[in-house]
Amino acid sequence: MVFSSITFLFAFLPAVLIVYYIAPKKLRNLVLFLFSLVFYAWGEAVYIWLMLASTVVAYVTGLLADRSKRKKDSKLPFFAMLFAIVWNMGLLLFFKYTDFFINTANDAFGMNIKVLGFTLPIGISFYSFQTLSYVIDVYRGEVNSQKNFLTLGAYVALFPQLIAGPIVRYKDVEQQLMQRRETVDHFAKGVRRFAIGLGKKVILANNIGALFTLISETDQSEMSVCAAWLGTIAYTFQIYFDFSGYSDMAIGLGKMFGFDFLENFNYPYISDSITEFWRRWHISLSSWFRDYVYIPLGGNRKGKLRQCINIMIVWFLTGFWHGANWNFMIWGVYFGVILLIEKLLIGKALKKAPKLIRHIYALFLIVMGWGIFAYVDFTALIQNFKNMFGLGGVPFSNRFTVFNALTYTVTFIVLIIASTPYPKKLAARLEEKKPVAFAVCEPLWIVLMLIVSTAYLAGNSFNPFLYFRF
Amino acid sequence: MKAEKIKNYIIICLFLVFIFGFCVFSFMEDDREFSEMENRTLQQFPEFSYESVKNGDFTKQFETYMADQVFLKDELVSVKTISELAFLKSKQNDVYFGSDSFYLKEFRENDEQIDKNIGYINSFADGLPDDVSVSFLLAPNAVSVLSDKLPLISDNDDQADAAKHIENELSDRIGFVCPIEEMKSADGKDGFYYRTDHHWTAEGAKFGFDALMNKMGEDIPEVQFEEESLKDFYGTMYSQAPFALAKSDEITLLTQKDNRITVKYTGPAGDHTVPEACESIDGVSQKDGLFANELKEVKDKYATFMGGNFTMIEITAQGAESDESVLILKDSYCNTMMPYFCSKYKNITMCDLRYFGMDTQTVSQYISENGIKKVICVYNIDFINTDNSFVWLE
Numbered sequence: 001m002v003f004s005s006i007t008f009l010f011a012f013l014p015a016v017l018i019v020y021y022i023a024p025k026k027l028r029n030l031v032l033f034l035f036s037l038v039f040y041a042w043g044e045a046v047y048i049w050l051m052l053a054s055t056v057v058a059y060v061t062g063l064l065a066d067r068s069k070r071k072k073d074s075k076l077p078f079f080a081m082l083f084a085i086v087w088n089m090g091l092l093l094f095f096k097y098t099d100f101f102i103n104t105a106n107d108a109f110g111m112n113i114k115v116l117g118f119t120l121p122i123g124i125s126f127y128s129f130q131t132l133s134y135v136i137d138v139y140r141g142e143v144n145s146q147k148n149f150l151t152l153g154a155y156v157a158l159f160p161q162l163i164a165g166p167i168v169r170y171k172d173v174e175q176q177l178m179q180r181r182e183t184v185d186h187f188a189k190g191v192r193r194f195a196i197g198l199g200k201k202v203i204l205a206n207n208i209g210a211l212f213t214l215i216s217e218t219d220q221s222e223m224s225v226c227a228a229w230l231g232t233i234a235y236t237f238q239i240y241f242d243f244s245g246y247s248d249m250a251i252g253l254g255k256m257f258g259f260d261f262l263e264n265f266n267y268p269y270i271s272d273s274i275t276e277f278w279r280r281w282h283i284s285l286s287s288w289f290r291d292y293v294y295i296p297l298g299g300n301r302k303g304k305l306r307q308c309i310n311i312m313i314v315w316f317l318t319g320f321w322h323g324a325n326w327n328f329m330i331w332g333v334y335f336g337v338i339l340l341i342e343k344l345l346i347g348k349a350l351k352k353a354p355k356l357i358r359h360i361y362a363l364f365l366i367v368m369g370w371g372i373f374a375y376v377d378f379t380a381l382i383q384n385f386k387n388m389f390g391l392g393g394v395p396f397s398n399r400f401t402v403f404n405a406l407t408y409t410v411t412f413i414v415l416i417i418a419s420t421p422y423p424k425k426l427a428a429r430l431e432e433k434k435p436v437a438f439a440v441c442e443p444l445w446i447v448l449m450l451i452v453s454t455a456y457l458a459g460n461s462f463n464p465f466l467y468f469r470f
Numbered sequence: 471m472k473a474e475k476i477k478n479y480i481i482i483c484l485f486l487v488f489i490f491g492f493c494v495f496s497f498m499e500d501d502r503e504f505s506e507m508e509n510r511t512l513q514q515f516p517e518f519s520y521e522s523v524k525n526g527d528f529t530k531q532f533e534t535y536m537a538d539q540v541f542l543k544d545e546l547v548s549v550k551t552i553s554e555l556a557f558l559k560s561k562q563n564d565v566y567f568g569s570d571s572f573y574l575k576e577f578r579e580n581d582e583q584i585d586k587n588i589g590y591i592n593s594f595a596d597g598l599p600d601d602v603s604v605s606f607l608l609a610p611n612a613v614s615v616l617s618d619k620l621p622l623i624s625d626n627d628d629q630a631d632a633a634k635h636i637e638n639e640l641s642d643r644i645g646f647v648c649p650i651e652e653m654k655s656a657d658g659k660d661g662f663y664y665r666t667d668h669h670w671t672a673e674g675a676k677f678g679f680d681a682l683m684n685k686m687g688e689d690i691p692e693v694q695f696e697e698e699s700l701k702d703f704y705g706t707m708y709s710q711a712p713f714a715l716a717k718s719d720e721i722t723l724l725t726q727k728d729n730r731i732t733v734k735y736t737g738p739a740g741d742h743t744v745p746e747a748c749e750s751i752d753g754v755s756q757k758d759g760l761f762a763n764e765l766k767e768v769k770d771k772y773a774t775f776m777g778g779n780f781t782m783i784e785i786t787a788q789g790a791e792s793d794e795s796v797l798i799l800k801d802s803y804c805n806t807m808m809p810y811f812c813s814k815y816k817n818i819t820m821c822d823l824r825y826f827g828m829d830t831q832t833v834s835q836y837i838s839e840n841g842i843k844k845v846i847c848v849y850n851i852d853f854i855n856t857d858n859s860f861v862w863l864e
Contacts, residue, residue, distance in 0.1 A: 006536040017486075018475040042529050188478035191485040203553070322802035418569045439473070443480050450488050451546075452553050458540050459550035 001042040002124040002163070003194075003249045004201050006457050012039065016159075020257060021182075029154040029177065032257065040122065047121035050091070055285035057087050057320070058131035059149050065138045066145035077139055088128040095121055100324030123163040125321060127156055129288055134170035143171040151177050153314035160253035162415055164246050168452075171332045173259060182258035190255030192446060197248025199449040201454045204415060206209045207243035208234050211408050216374070220383065223394045227401040235374045236367050240269065243282070273350055274338045274365055276358035285321070289314050292329035308344075312336045322373075331372040338365055402428035413439035450462060479561045495541035502539065506769035507547070507709050512538040522558055529536060542771060544712065551713045558619035559835040562711040567621035571717040572573070573707035574663045577613045579627040580855050591847065591859035602843055605684040606640065608633055608648035609670060609850040612663035615653045629851050636854060648851075649681035653785040667705020668852070669772055672722040675806040682846070683814070691791045691813045695724035700772040719773050724809040729789030731812050733757055735780055740825035742778025760785075760808050760856045775805035776820070783820040785814035796844040797821060797837055801857070815844075826862035833863055 001008050016035040023031045041048045063069075064080035064163055075301040087371055099115040106113055134155075138141040146152040155177055161168050215223075215231030247264040254261045268280040292313045300307040313335070319332015344348065371388070375381035386392035417423060504511050516522065516531035561567070567575040589649050595604045613620070614629035616760075633648040634793070640646050648822070653659055653674070662674030670678070683690045700721040708716055734756040735744045743760035748755035762777030776783060779802055795817035798804060804820065811818055819840070821833060837845065 005533060006540050007533045010492040010496055010540065011532075011536060014489050017489075029651050037519070045524065045526065183480050183481065184475065207557070306715055376536045399625055401679055403623060407561065410556075414557070435473070437543045439477050442477070445485055446481060447488065449482055450485070452549060454492070454540075455546040455549035455553065458537065458543050459547035 001251070004198060004453075004457065006454070009454065009457075018258070019459075027148050028257075028302075032159070033150055033154040035419045036154070036162060039159040040157060040162060043122050044119065047124075050095075050121055051127060051157065052122070052153075054088070054091065054127060054131055055149075057152050058083060058134055058156065059152050060144070061135050062145045062152070062418070063139050063147070065135050067139065067141060069145070072352050081135055081139040084132060088132040091124065092128050095124055097320075097324045114273060126165050126167055127162065129167050130169065131156055133167075133288065133292060133383050137169070137171050143154065143174055146170075146174075146177075158255070158259075159255075160250045160259070162263060164243070165282075166247050166250060166261055166294065167288050168261050168284070169288075172262055176259050180258035182256075186255050186258060190252045191255075192252070192442075193255060194249050195446045195449045195453075196250030197245045197252055200241045200245030200248060200418070201247075203449075203455040204411075204418060205238050205245055206456065207411055208408070208415060209238040211240070211411075212374070213240050214404070216380070216384075218400070220392070220394070222398070222400050223387050223392065224394075224396060224398045224401045225387060225394060226397040226405070227260060228384055228392070228394075229402065230405055230408075232367055232371045232374065232384065232388065233412075236269075236370045237412075237419070239370060239373070240265075241415065267419065267421050269363065269366070270359075270421070271366075272355065273342055273347075273362050274335060275342050275347075277362060277366055278335065279341070284320065284462055286436070289318055293317060293336045304344075308340055311343075312342055314395040315339065323374050327372055327376055331369060334369060334372060481741050484773060486733075492541050495540060499539075505538070505543075507712060508602055509706070509709060509770060510640045510730040520649060523751060525731075529561050532545045532622040538852050541739070548712045548714050554711075555713075560623045565710045566613070566621055566624055567713075568616065568618060568621060568667070568709070570660070571715075571823070572612065572616060572618065572619045572622055572663070572808075573711065574613045574705060575852065576610060576624075577611060577626045577632075577852060577855070579635075581635065582630065583856060583858065584854055585639060586736055587854050587857065588636060588639040589861040590863045591644070592639075593655055593834065595641050595644050595845070598837065598845065599826040602837060602845060603645070603686075604845045604847070605645040605682060605686050606647070606847040607678055607685075608646065608854070609674075609678050610634060610648060611669075611847065611850055615659055615662060615674075618656075634854065636851075638740050642849075643716070645685050646683035648680050649677060652681065653677055656793075659708060663665040664703070664705050664721075665707035665717055666719050667703065668707055669803060669860070670850075671719075672724055672804060672806055672809075675803070676810060678803075678848075681808050682848075686846075688814070688845075691810075693726050693810075693813045695726055695809060696722040696723070700766050700771050700774065704769060705772065721774065724775065725759070726789065726796060726809060726813055729787055729812060731759055731788075732786045733760065734784040734786075735777075735782075736784050737780055737782025737821075738825060738827060740779040742773055742779055742780075742820055743778075745777035760812065772802070776808060779805070779822045779824065780820070781822055783821070785818040787816055787818070790814060790816040792816065794844060795819075795840060795842045796846055797833070797840075798841045798846045798848055799823065799833070799863075800848040801850060801851075801853045803850045807848065823859040823862045824857065827858065 001012060003009075006415065012035075016031070019035070020028055020031045037048060040051060053414045060082040061084040065077040065084070067074075068078045070077055081124050093458065095118055098180075102115050105111055106389045132147075134143070135151075138145045144156075155168075155170060155173065158168070210233040212231055215227055215234065218227065242264040251263070258261075262284060264282060264284050266280040266283065268277050271277040271280055294310055297310045297313065300304055301308060315332045315336025316329060316334070318335075319329045322328040322331070350361070355362075371384060375384060383392060427438070430441070500537045501514055503513050503514070512635050513531060513534040514534055515688075516528050518528060522531075522848070551562060555567065557590075558767070561576065562578045568574045591606075598604065610629050610633070611627055617626075620626070630650050633650055637646050637648070653662060656662075656677065658673070661671060662677060663670050680690055700723065702733060703714065703719040703721050705719060706711075719755050735748065736754055742765075743761075744755040745757055746764045747759075748759045749757065760776060764772075765771060765777065785808070790812060791814055793816045796815045797819045798811065799821050801822070801824075808818075808820075819836070819842070821836075830837075836842075
């Protein structure tokens with residue numbers, strides 16, 4: 001199930017809210033756990049067993065990996081953690097990457113091995129990382145092992161963050177899992193956040209996504225240099241509003257049930273460098289890789305060369321995590337290389353450059369990155385870049401381009417404004433200067449978002465969800 | 471601090487009223503079987519069984535059910551249209567919002583399909599005996615005749631170019647006419663098309679009929695028709711982009727006094743079942759008059775003409791000017807023209823290739839068996855540009 005659906009809004013959410021708040025405190029984790037299982041099973045009933053198995057593995061290895069409960073020289077915690085790593089990486093490799101490796105081997109060596117053809121279990125990339133971080137944190141002694149299976153189960157399956165993150169770490173929600181206070185203040189914050197996320201996803205991302213789909217499916221004979229740019233920029237906005245909208249909804253829903261998840265996005269498109277961009281984009285993923293790959297590999301403590309290698313490993317894996325396709329790996333390596341260049345070569349020069357130049361520099365590289373990310377098909381990817389840089393044998397512009405550029409002008413203006421912190425600042429200013437007006441406008445604004453989003457959901461069949469694949 | 475609390479309560483209440491309101495009303499309201507707005511049957515509550523849950527049918531159908539039966543669905547779709555307009559988008563679902571409340575359907579020329587279709591028509595026409603004449607009325611669409619109503623930002627191909635292309639491709643033995651320029655410069659052209667529907671009106675159809683008769687070298691019967699108006703017609707394009715401020719249309723039904731018309735539905739049903747007034751005589755449904763009265767009150771009022779589209783309809787018009795038998799290969803644009811055709815020809819067979827099946831005789835066989843000497847094609851440009859049923863002419 002996805003949040004941006006009529007079924008979620010008007011069937012699942014009312015049901016879970018009612019049962020959750022009627023249930024006594026003791027049973028609330030059970031309620032969340034059961035509803036989360038329904039939420040998960042909704043799309044792919046079979047894989048629910050896989051997730052439950054992963055939860056059991058996390059539960060058992062978590063208990064065993066708790067060194068405070070063992071003798072000092074016991075090897076058991078280490079092997080428990082090792083098993084958790086092997087299990088989670090094994091699952092990911094098997095379900096997400098086996099077919100990719102088979103295809104690659106077939107292509108490279110002319111072999112003819114049959115692919116498995118599994119559909120990717122929903123959310124596997126997210127819950128594998130979460131359960132793994134739990135066991136590792138227990139082993140490191142950063143967090144206590146969880147003796148109540150239900151509590152851990154509620155954590156793993158927690159539906160707000162189940163299928164598309166943010167990657168919530170156990171240590172960040174441990175306290176809330178065991179005792180949390182759902183307050184009016186919290187719930188209201190959750191509503192605000194959810195409504196904004198829903199609007200970002202349904203009104204903005206889907207809208208501009210239609211433009212990207214249109215252009216990416218346009219015949220080469222109809223394309224132009226500007227159309228290729230328009231399409232890639234459209235995708236740049238689509239993926240941000242799609243994913244950050246979904247994160248907003250997840251964080252908002254979390255708050256409705258008394259949870260505080262960490263932020264996942266922080267206006268990434270206002271960045272002045274790629275280093276900054278990656279501090280603002282998909283924060284829960286990059287910090288996961290930092291804490292569980294980069295730092296264990298030695299981080300920056302083992303010399304410059306080693307640090308460079310570590311950075312490249314992390315970025316290769318980050319790319320690969322996004323999907324079993326070459327373009328995602330290239331995308332990861334692309335950013336790894338840029339980060340290295342910024343670190344070693346141009347970092348200082350960049351700091352001295354005028355803000356506008358820095359911003360254009362960063363946006364250009366970000367858009368190029370999405371150009372790589374957007375096309376799973378390599379031929380299409382290359383063609384798009386050729387078109388963008390005038391090597392595709394297409395005109396600079398044409399009627400099709402002008403029409404779509406004009407049709408989406410207002411949409412682009414809204415997207416640009418919505419990518420900056422200004423609307424939020426403006427709202428804060430209004431609240432401070434004109435509290436009464438704000439008190440009237442804010443609820444109206446939220447209701448408007450909800451109604452218009454529902455209208456889009458009811459009125460169109462165009463509701464693909466991008467981050468499902470990952 | 472207290473004000474903060476009140477604000478929070480207000481926001482929470484609004485949210486809960488919103489989701490629980492839609493939830494309760496969506497489930498309480500009687501489920502609709504059919505959406506007139508969308509012109510399709512809607513998903514009903516899915517069957518709940520171990521099997522349907524296991525194979526995923528239940529969840530899929532439940533999602534469709536929720537989306538189809540959500541409370542205030544049609545109003546919500548209208549809200550979406552307004553939002554799209556607020557983004558200054560001039561087009562929704564391939565339909566432009568034109569001036570004077572006209573909806574105009576986008577036209578993108580598809581030469582591949584056109585050439586295929588014309589190829590079928592040509593080989594059909596060329597295979598007919600020499601004494602059978604073939605004429606072709608190509609009806610332009612509102613998007614070209616009323617192009618001055620298009621919004622500032624629009625991107626359409628020129629239908630005049632498409633018409634020229636079709637004319638060049640057509641076999642020499644087919645007499646072709648497309649009154650696109652004439653309609654564009656005619657007075658009262660605003661009345662040629664519905665604002666909310668993709669068809670032409672009785673007036674537009676009359677213009678087309680006259681152009682066809684002139685091309686065929688026939689004189690145009692002078693007839694006084696009795697008029698009946700069907701009000702509050704919201705057509706197909708309105709359904710694509712429903713909008714609260716849209717203006718409804720009026721359909722004019724024309725009846726000629728002293729011209730007794732019998733309609734036989736001889737072929738398999740098309741997009742509608744035969745009209746209620748039909749009697750079955752020797753297994754063939756037939757009735758008097760061109761209109762299906764029971765459809766006057768529904769949303770899909772255009773189907774009042776002939777009761778919709780059918781594979782084969784045989785019409786006898788006792789008061790027609792000429793005793794000739796004609797075969798008309800047609801799309802739905804022709805349905806509005808039928809009062810005029812009935813004033814002209816006594817025996818008319820309407821053939822809609824879209825619903826043609828393998829089991830029936832071929833069109834050529836029908837022509838020779840029924841001694842038909844005149845074949846008329848009536849198609850609108852958009853139809854030739856997109857339809858793929860002409861293969862049945864083979």
